[in-house]
Amino acid sequence: MSTEIFGFDGVNVWVDGLVRVLLIVGFMTVVVMGLIYGERKILARFQQRLGPTRTGPVGLLQSVADALKLVGKEDLRPRNADAWTFELAPYLVFVPVFLGFVIVPFVLDWQVRILELGLLYFVAVTGINIVGWIMAGWGSDNRYAMIGGMRAAAQGISYELPLVLSLLAVAMVVEVPSDSATGESLRGSLNLNEIIAAQAEIPNLVWQPLVLIVFFIAALAELNRTPFDIPVGESEVVGGPFVEYSGIRWSMFFLAEYAALLIMSLIFAAVFLGGWAWPAGLFQDDPWPRWAQALLVTGKAGLFIFMVFWVRASVPRLRIDQLMSFTWKILLPLMFAQVLINGLVLVYDWPEIVLTVTGLVGVLVLVMAVDRAVRHPRPRPAPATQLEGEAAS
Amino acid sequence: MRGILKSLATTLSTFSRRPVTRLYPEGHRDLPERDRAFPVLLWDKDIDEPFCTGCHACERACPVECMTVTMTDNPNHTTNDGNSKRRKIVDKFYIDYARCMRCNICVEVCNFEAIAMNNTWQGHETSVYDRADLVMDLPQLLVQSKAKQLEEWVPE
Amino acid sequence: MVVDTSATEFETQDLLLNVGPQHPSTHGVFRMVLEIDGELVKDLVPYIGYLHRGAEKLCENNDFRQGIGYMDRTEYLAAHNAELSYVMAVEALAEIEVPERAQWIRMILCELNRISSHFMFLGAFGVDVGVFGTPFIYGWRERERIIDLFEEISGDRMMFAYFRAGGLAWEVPLNFPERVREVLESARQGVKDFDGLLTQNEIFIARTKNVGVITADDAIEMGMSGPTIRASGVPLDLRKTEPYLQYDQISFETITADGGDVFDRYLVRLQEISQSIDLIEQCLERLEDGPIMPEKMPRMLRLPEGEVYIRTEAPRGEYGIYMVSKGGNKPHRLKVRSACLSNLQALKQMCVGQYVADAIIVLGSIDIVLSEVDR
Numbered sequence: 075m076s077t078e079i080f081g082f083d084g085v086n087v088w089v090d091g092l093v094r095v096l097l098i099v100g101f102m103t104v105v106v107m108g109l110i111y112g113e114r115k116i117l118a119r120f121q122q123r124l125g126p127t128r129t130g131p132v133g134l135l136q137s138v139a140d141a142l143k144l145v146g147k148e149d150l151r152p153r154n155a156d157a158w159t160f161e162l163a164p165y166l167v168f169v170p171v172f173l174g175f176v177i178v179p180f181v182l183d184w185q186v187r188i189l190e191l192g193l194l195y196f197v198a199v200t201g202i203n204i205v206g207w208i209m210a211g212w213g214s215d216n217r218y219a220m221i222g223g224m225r226a227a228a229q230g231i232s233y234e235l236p237l238v239l240s241l242l243a244v245a246m247v248v249e250v251p252s253d254s255a256t257g258e259s260l261r262g263s264l265n266l267n268e269i270i271a272a273q274a275e276i277p278n279l280v281w282q283p284l285v286l287i288v289f290f291i292a293a294l295a296e297l298n299r300t301p302f303d304i305p306v307g308e309s310e311v312v313g314g315p316f317v318e319y320s321g322i323r324w325s326m327f328f329l330a331e332y333a334a335l336l337i338m339s340l341i342f343a344a345v346f347l348g349g350w351a352w353p354a355g356l357f358q359d360d361p362w363p364r365w366a367q368a369l370l371v372t373g374k375a376g377l378f379i380f381m382v383f384w385v386r387a388s389v390p391r392l393r394i395d396q397l398m399s400f401t402w403k404i405l406l407p408l409m410f411a412q413v414l415i416n417g418l419v420l421v422y423d424w425p426e427i428v429l430t431v432t433g434l435v436g437v438l439v440l441v442m443a444v445d446r447a448v449r450h451p452r453p454r455p456a457p458a459t460q461l462e463g464e465a466a467s
Numbered sequence: 468m469r470g471i472l473k474s475l476a477t478t479l480s481t482f483s484r485r486p487v488t489r490l491y492p493e494g495h496r497d498l499p500e501r502d503r504a505f506p507v508l509l510w511d512k513d514i515d516e517p518f519c520t521g522c523h524a525c526e527r528a529c530p531v532e533c534m535t536v537t538m539t540d541n542p543n544h545t546t547n548d549g550n551s552k553r554r555k556i557v558d559k560f561y562i563d564y565a566r567c568m569r570c571n572i573c574v575e576v577c578n579f580e581a582i583a584m585n586n587t588w589q590g591h592e593t594s595v596y597d598r599a600d601l602v603m604d605l606p607q608l609l610v611q612s613k614a615k616q617l618e619e620w621v622p623e
Numbered sequence: 624m625v626v627d628t629s630a631t632e633f634e635t636q637d638l639l640l641n642v643g644p645q646h647p648s649t650h651g652v653f654r655m656v657l658e659i660d661g662e663l664v665k666d667l668v669p670y671i672g673y674l675h676r677g678a679e680k681l682c683e684n685n686d687f688r689q690g691i692g693y694m695d696r697t698e699y700l701a702a703h704n705a706e707l708s709y710v711m712a713v714e715a716l717a718e719i720e721v722p723e724r725a726q727w728i729r730m731i732l733c734e735l736n737r738i739s740s741h742f743m744f745l746g747a748f749g750v751d752v753g754v755f756g757t758p759f760i761y762g763w764r765e766r767e768r769i770i771d772l773f774e775e776i777s778g779d780r781m782m783f784a785y786f787r788a789g790g791l792a793w794e795v796p797l798n799f800p801e802r803v804r805e806v807l808e809s810a811r812q813g814v815k816d817f818d819g820l821l822t823q824n825e826i827f828i829a830r831t832k833n834v835g836v837i838t839a840d841d842a843i844e845m846g847m848s849g850p851t852i853r854a855s856g857v858p859l860d861l862r863k864t865e866p867y868l869q870y871d872q873i874s875f876e877t878i879t880a881d882g883g884d885v886f887d888r889y890l891v892r893l894q895e896i897s898q899s900i901d902l903i904e905q906c907l908e909r910l911e912d913g914p915i916m917p918e919k920m921p922r923m924l925r926l927p928e929g930e931v932y933i934r935t936e937a938p939r940g941e942y943g944i945y946m947v948s949k950g951g952n953k954p955h956r957l958k959v960r961s962a963c964l965s966n967l968q969a970l971k972q973m974c975v976g977q978y979v980a981d982a983i984i985v986l987g988s989i990d991i992v993l994s995e996v997d998r
Contacts, residue, residue, distance in 0.1 A: 123486055304980075308647055312646065386755050390830055391754075391826075392829070393981065394662055445468065469823065470827070471825055474821070501778040569784075570691070571784060
């Protein structure tokens with residue numbers, strides 16, 4: 075069992091895997107620091123502020139300073155906290171996100187491993203971090219943390235469904251390059267590299283507009299980003315599950331949050347915008363150099379990240395009940411319908427334009443459903459006298 | 468959805484505008500001449516002594532009682548072969564900046580135009596490590612006016 | 624060990640959640656204890672008094688010029704309006720006629736202060752609803768320009784101490800009308816920005832419509848006032864119903880809404896900013912040269928015996944001063960009627976039955992200033 079890395083032949087697969095993982099962990103940490111700086115600067119611009127300016131030229135070293143400060147801070151644990159749950163929780167949030175990077179295709183043939191069930195692995199592994207959130211919420215022995223943890227659990231599980239379904243909808247109809255032996259055209263793949271290669275000419279963005287939007291919304295919710303930052307809502311639960319954390323453990327949550335943002339953006343770029351293949355794949359005989367591909371992927375992922383920041387600066391937070399009804403009553407039925415249509419296209423070999431049309435109709439339905447929900451708000455609650463309650467007095 | 472798009476457009480429009488914040492200790496905004504920081508005493512440059520005669524008017528009028536004044540005979544008075552017309556002059560003057568509420572009343576009651584609100588940045592940036600350091604004595608209160616760093620504005 | 628399995632129901636306990644006094648969205652040092660069942664608020668007990676400084680008692684020990692400084696500090700977001708009630712109470716007892724120019728300038732400053740206070744509300748409220756900082760900066764941006772103008776006029780940014788019994792402490796700068804027009808221009812842009820950012824946003828509407836509803840009858844019973852009661856459909860605006868200064872000389876309509884919910888309270892305030900801009904422009908047209916203090920003002924004001932209650936329309940509602948004088952240069956008793964305190968009474972009624980997140984925005988929509996509540 076040996077493979078090739080950086081031109082060295084006959085490297086043990088385990089050594090090879092380890093080298094690649096370590097490279098990615100190191101690389102990611104640096105990128106995450108850049109992301110934090112980028113977010114602060116971009117949000118500042120949206121708000122007509124200057125953003126960080128003190129540390130280094132135009133504040134470039136702000137994240138380094140933050141990291142140093144966080145590492146230097148005391149790692150506090152409340153006396154009544156559940157020691158094991160409290161201390162383990164950051165790892166359960168942090169590790170799955172980094173495990174997810176195993177399948178992320180950065181450029182052509184550069185990733186840790188190409189897995190045939192790549193997308194399945196991705197959703198399975200990153201789903202684990204909900205456990206970490208609940209553990210953080212419960213272990214802190216803080217009521218804000220507990221409410222936040224419960225919200226995180228409800229939200230994480232609910233939005234996992236549209237997210238998985240949106241990835242499924244793409245994966246089931248994606249055209250795999252035909253088998254050279256039989257010459258038959260195949261459809262459906264969970265292998266991210268195949269999905270990207272299939273988009274060499276036209277990205278999935280064209281075929282699956284509804285799925286793209288649903289993925290974006292579900293990704294926002296999975297990342298606990300505005301308008302779905304309910305578990306960590308600063309003005310309500312004051313940071314939610316993180317409220318009791320400090321120092322290095324808190325920074326692990328923070329790092330995981332941005333690493334998740336990064337991985338989500340890379341998956342978005344790969345699944346909907348064609349990763350490194352589109353439009354580079356148009357010149358198949360003469361593929362772009364790796365650095366150009368890397369720039370391409372960075373640009374696509376950057377677009378997603380910028381959108382996330384932009385939305386964060388612009389919209390208010392949803393309430394927990396609205397969040398739940400939105401996913402169960404609007405997103406999920408729409409995704410089921412889309413998966414059904416994709417299945418019909420798959421079975422009966424309908425032309426792909428059907429996908430685009432139904433997708434656009436789906437977007438219209440989504441917009442109308444949201445408008446209708448807004449026009450019919452929740453009825454007024456019962457007056458105070460009908461609910462009995464004895465608060466501390 | 469239209470409303471959300473409108474929100475996004477609004478933030479995008481502010482994205483393209485100039486920032487409204489500024490770097491503070493590097494660049495100081497110009498203060499208006501009426502700016503009120505803390506009260507300081509004024510220096511009579513013609514005679515080279517403070518305007519203040521220690522008459523206690525401001526001390527009595529101060530709502531928070533942050534001032535302490537004592538009066539003495541002026542050694543520079545004409546009867547003592549000096550060139551000053553002030554028979555009495557301030558001996559000690561303390562203002563507790565930590566108590567002062569910058570209401571401008573001391574300036575209004577002063578009959579000699581001897582006290583004014585500091586309208587420079589020096590008057591605003593008075594952070595110290597010990598609260599006791601905020602009790603200003605006579606030399607400290609006079610230093611800016613003596614060095615001609617102050618263009619005071621006193622209401623009529 | 625015997626386990627009793629006959630019980631068919633679990634015994635559940637509601638969770639008591641302490642919000643404040645150190646919490647990002649209690650707007651100061653307000654504390655409330657929520658009794659929650661899951662995310663639903665079943666009961667709410669507010670606790671106030673963390674910012675009590677005895678401003679009323681301090682005023683009783685200070686003369687009428689010194690008291691003005693303390694009035695600033697009871698209502699730090701709209702200090703001009705607080706000062707106005709106080710000096711008007713003194714003027715009413717001393718029977719001083721205020722020169723017309725001073726009245727117009729007072730009106731302009733009070734309306735400007737209303738704008739700045741409402742912008743502050745919009746900013747803080749936007750953050751309560753969950754937009755990350757953007758409305759806050761929009762609000763501060765506009766407020767900052769108004770405060771800069773106040774600084775040019777009175778010398779201070781928040782604690783102006785500019786009104787005096789009888790008129791104004793000193794004359795406004797020469798470029799006053801131009802500067803006010805400049806500030807109004809930027810305030811218009813601010814209203815536009817807020818309108819675009821929040822008013823039509825679906826998420827904002829979903830969060831605020833039909834939340835924290837209080838009916839007109841209940842609102843009257845609670846003694847509410849200001850934009851909070853106007854949002855419930857009660858056209859109570861002291862500038863219109865009991866005109867003071869020169870408010871009867873200019874034309875404006877009382878802004879009301881009929882939902883009585885959080886969204887209406889937001890909308891009323893947003894519209895009031897535009898209304899105030901309009902009012903100030905009318906005032907500027909009527910502004911003429913003249914004295915700013917009556918001819919004969921004693922050096923130390925001494926009031927005759929008597930008592931008076933003066934109320935004015937501050938940004939948060941009716942700001943009243945009840946003053947008893949037994950002669951001398953100090954009030955015998957001074958009572959501040961705080962609009963926020965009365966408005967806050969309705970908090971429980973608005974919040975019970977709602978979600979925890981709603982309780983936060985309901986509190987934000989009342990727009991309390993804790994220094995005015997506790998004094």
